[in-house]
Amino acid sequence: MTADVTQSAATSWRHLAAGLRREDLAALIVFAVLAAIPLAVSGYVVFILPQYMLFGILALSLALLWGHAGIVSFGQAAFFAVGAYAMGLVMKHAALPINSAYVGILVGAAGGAAVALITGYFLFSAGVRATYFVVATLALSIIVEQTVKSFSNVTGGWNGLYVDRMTLTLGPLFELSLFDDAPMYYVILVIVLPAYVGVVALMRSRFGKIIVGIRENEDRMLALGFDVPLYKTLVFGLSGLLAGLAGALYATHANFAHPSNAGVLFSTQVVIWTAIGGRHSLLGAFVGAIVVASLSNYLNAVTPQYWQLLQGLVFIAVVIAFRRGLAGLAETLFGSRGRDRKRHGNAA
Amino acid sequence: MEIAVSVIADTILITLVLALAAFGLAIIYGLIGVINMGHGAMLTLGAYFTWWLTQHGLPFVPGVLLAAAAVGAVGLLFEHFIIRHFYDRPFDTLLLTWAFFLVATEVIKIVFGTDFRNVASPFAGAVDLGIYRVPAYKTVIAGLSILVILGTAVVFFKTTLGIKIRAMIQNRDMASLLGLNIAAMYKLVFGFGAFMAGLAGGLIAPMFSVDPYMGNTFLVRSFFVVIVGGIGQLLAGTLFGSFAIGGLETVLALFSDQVVAQIAVFFIAVIVLRFRPQGVFSGR
Numbered sequence: 001m002t003a004d005v006t007q008s009a010a011t012s013w014r015h016l017a018a019g020l021r022r023e024d025l026a027a028l029i030v031f032a033v034l035a036a037i038p039l040a041v042s043g044y045v046v047f048i049l050p051q052y053m054l055f056g057i058l059a060l061s062l063a064l065l066w067g068h069a070g071i072v073s074f075g076q077a078a079f080f081a082v083g084a085y086a087m088g089l090v091m092k093h094a095a096l097p098i099n100s101a102y103v104g105i106l107v108g109a110a111g112g113a114a115v116a117l118i119t120g121y122f123l124f125s126a127g128v129r130a131t132y133f134v135v136a137t138l139a140l141s142i143i144v145e146q147t148v149k150s151f152s153n154v155t156g157g158w159n160g161l162y163v164d165r166m167t168l169t170l171g172p173l174f175e176l177s178l179f180d181d182a183p184m185y186y187v188i189l190v191i192v193l194p195a196y197v198g199v200v201a202l203m204r205s206r207f208g209k210i211i212v213g214i215r216e217n218e219d220r221m222l223a224l225g226f227d228v229p230l231y232k233t234l235v236f237g238l239s240g241l242l243a244g245l246a247g248a249l250y251a252t253h254a255n256f257a258h259p260s261n262a263g264v265l266f267s268t269q270v271v272i273w274t275a276i277g278g279r280h281s282l283l284g285a286f287v288g289a290i291v292v293a294s295l296s297n298y299l300n301a302v303t304p305q306y307w308q309l310l311q312g313l314v315f316i317a318v319v320i321a322f323r324r325g326l327a328g329l330a331e332t333l334f335g336s337r338g339r340d341r342k343r344h345g346n347a348a
Numbered sequence: 349m350e351i352a353v354s355v356i357a358d359t360i361l362i363t364l365v366l367a368l369a370a371f372g373l374a375i376i377y378g379l380i381g382v383i384n385m386g387h388g389a390m391l392t393l394g395a396y397f398t399w400w401l402t403q404h405g406l407p408f409v410p411g412v413l414l415a416a417a418a419v420g421a422v423g424l425l426f427e428h429f430i431i432r433h434f435y436d437r438p439f440d441t442l443l444l445t446w447a448f449f450l451v452a453t454e455v456i457k458i459v460f461g462t463d464f465r466n467v468a469s470p471f472a473g474a475v476d477l478g479i480y481r482v483p484a485y486k487t488v489i490a491g492l493s494i495l496v497i498l499g500t501a502v503v504f505f506k507t508t509l510g511i512k513i514r515a516m517i518q519n520r521d522m523a524s525l526l527g528l529n530i531a532a533m534y535k536l537v538f539g540f541g542a543f544m545a546g547l548a549g550g551l552i553a554p555m556f557s558v559d560p561y562m563g564n565t566f567l568v569r570s571f572f573v574v575i576v577g578g579i580g581q582l583l584a585g586t587l588f589g590s591f592a593i594g595g596l597e598t599v600l601a602l603f604s605d606q607v608v609a610q611i612a613v614f615f616i617a618v619i620v621l622r623f624r625p626q627g628v629f630s631g632r
């Protein structure tokens with residue numbers, strides 16, 4: 001009896017250990033480092049890094065589409081901006097009995113998801129795919145950008161929208177201003193971590209396998225009876241949700257929502273982060289955005305002209321020769337190739 | 349009456365200018381299936397080369413032609429060293445042409461600076477239509493746009509080269525088996541598309557101020573011209589698509605402001621994309 005229990009406990013432990021992959025170990029290290037940084041340094045790094053983590057979530061929202069579902073979107077900034085402006089407008093105008101920042105975050109994430117679900121259903125249900133879809137998402141970015149520019153009495157137009165730093169509250173008992181950088185840092189980390197874990201878990205579930213199945217062979221999945229447009233719409237909606245969430249938090253962190261948050265250039269910056277980080281790896285995309293954004297910040301101060309050029313050349317090199325990006329590089333270096341390679345082998 | 353004439357004249361001019369700007373994209377997208385995200389940068393390059401050459405004493409017309417040839421050459425190099433290896437991977441060509449945009453824009457900023465530049469219009473003044481005066485230079489460009497499209501139509505339908513290109517579009521493998529040099533034709537088409545983009549950029553330079561992002565305004569509108577007109581419907585499609593996008597913008601701008609008109613046009617274009625992915629003009 002006892003032996004049985006021990007044995008089954010041991011088995012389930014082994015199952016758990018087998019379920020954990022090297023990527024999870026890497027993720028553990030990444031998040032541990034992120035959690036330790038404010039203990040080691042202070043000042044500008046602690047201020048700016050949460051924004052880059054949110055860019056990481058934005059890149060993750062694209063990697064989910066690109067690497068797993070085989071859908072390329074040039075419209076991620078549109079959802080990000082919807083989240084950012086929703087946050088700003090809710091915090092500015094809503095007189096609510098509860099903390100308006102919480103409502104703003106929810107509305108921002110839901111807004112991003114709603115725009116993505118509507119656009120996704122509209123296009124996927126008609127079988128719009130591949131490059132046509134890219135052009136449509138490109139238009140989405142421009143539509144959102146132009147909209148926030150032109151309704152300036154609501155959105156502040158070109159000047160952008162000022163957004164307050166949120167305050168953390170828990171009923172009437174507890175209140176913490178996030179005006180200081182370190183508390184804000186940890187609040188964002190505490191939201192980013194479950195977002196990452198949740199997406200990874202979802203992609204390992206049945207839903208994730210169906211999504212990958214659609215990427216590999218859409219017609220076969222259709223023939224097997226899966227409602228392909230519905231699944232594509234759902235994954236696109238999830239991607240919009242993540243991007244909207246990142247946008248809402250970004251607005252309150254940066255104190256600002258701006259039309260360029262929606263623009264084509266920002267949308268394509270997300271594509272670059274994801275490509276450099278590794279389009280097939282959720283962790284790779286997350287880390288890629290943080291690394292490239294940090295480098296960009298640093299090199300923009302040192303050599304503003306040549307940094308953009310360098311980024312363009314690196315992007316070309318990644319597309320041509322290093323399709324798996326930083327994640328692929330890490331895999332080669334730390335040699336977990338066999339299994340993972342088989343899994344991703346034929347991915348486009 | 350005056351408004352009607354001015355709207356009609358403006359619509360025709362905008363349609364033809366947009367058709368010229370979109371033509372290079374339509375050629376590359378329609379004939380060899382590459383979504384050239386670098387199209388905007390090629391327009392910008394054409395404008396900057398024209399500016400540089402006219403600054404250095406060349407008259408406008410040879411300046412534009414030389415600029416277009418230079419952009420064509422850049423396009424050929426890009427095709428030869430990079431794009432030709434990725435024809436069977438459309439997403440990658442899309443990413444690579446976008447990278448071309450990034451690199452070209454940065455090189456432009458480094459070489460020419462970020463200040464606004466102006467190219468003097470070779471035909472100042474206006475054409476008087478009695479009730480409405482049309483800018484002379486725009487009218488010349490509109491005429492050129494028709495000439496260029498008709499000229500391409502003649503090549504396409506009346507020459508051996510045109511037959512070869514049409515054979516290549518219809519069945520690439522069969523055309524190759526019959527002895528057509530597909531690689532060379534792709535190169536030719538890509539180079540010609542880049543040349544056309546450079547030509548359009550040089551020609552529209554006197555109408556706008558030249559800055560490193562000027563091509564972007566045209567990039568997405570050009571895509572919609574091609575999509576609304578129908579991919580592969582080079583001639584009638586490009587004209588119709590330009591009419592739909594440019595004309596709608598002009599007419600809608602009468603009732604609202606310019607930006608709202610543009611948003612509405614993009615909405616309509618996305619709806620067209622959903623219901624008629626082959627383009628409004630296509631028979632299928």
